[in-house]
Amino acid sequence: MKTIILNGRIVRAGQSEGEALVSPDPIGFLGGVDPETGVILDQNHPLKGQSIAGKILVFPHGKGSTVGSYTILRLARNGVAPRAMINAESEAITAVGAIIADIPMVDQLDISQIHTGDWVKMDDGRVEVRTAKEKPA
Numbered sequence: 001m002k003t004i005i006l007n008g009r010i011v012r013a014g015q016s017e018g019e020a021l022v023s024p025d026p027i028g029f030l031g032g033v034d035p036e037t038g039v040i041l042d043q044n045h046p047l048k049g050q051s052i053a054g055k056i057l058v059f060p061h062g063k064g065s066t067v068g069s070y071t072i073l074r075l076a077r078n079g080v081a082p083r084a085m086i087n088a089e090s091e092a093i094t095a096v097g098a099i100i101a102d103i104p105m106v107d108q109l110d111i112s113q114i115h116t117g118d119w120v121k122m123d124d125g126r127v128e129v130r131t132a133k134e135k136p137a
Helices: 068-077 091-101
Strands: 005-006 011-012 014-021 058-059 085-089 106-107 119-123 126-130
Touching: 011 091, 014 106, 068 091, 085 091, 085 119, 091 106
Parallel strands: 014 058, 058 085, 085 106
Antiparallel strands: 005 126, 011 106, 014 119, 119 126
């Protein structure tokens, strides 16, 4: 196992840790994620059918309607939100959603160093990644 330390910009301060779920594609929360279950519904998304509930959700950035912020809040109220979110570059919809839902969030770091299954520990802008297994050289 290898540990990587990344430092990002705090979007919503907080501490969290858990298993990473990494998306190579942006996520649109309104219509793309079921607010009752936390399952990705978007038919064209590589994570379709997977649940974001209780995960450290890592994705490039959000997309779509401003109502996506309220979808993130609904996820939190229903107990199926991610534990934290990490973006390469945050945008307003996802940032506002994290803030109103009280979900720790950071951006402006190299998300390519995080893989699904890695264990991620966030402490404000500091992100510690313990790799799930050695990656091929």
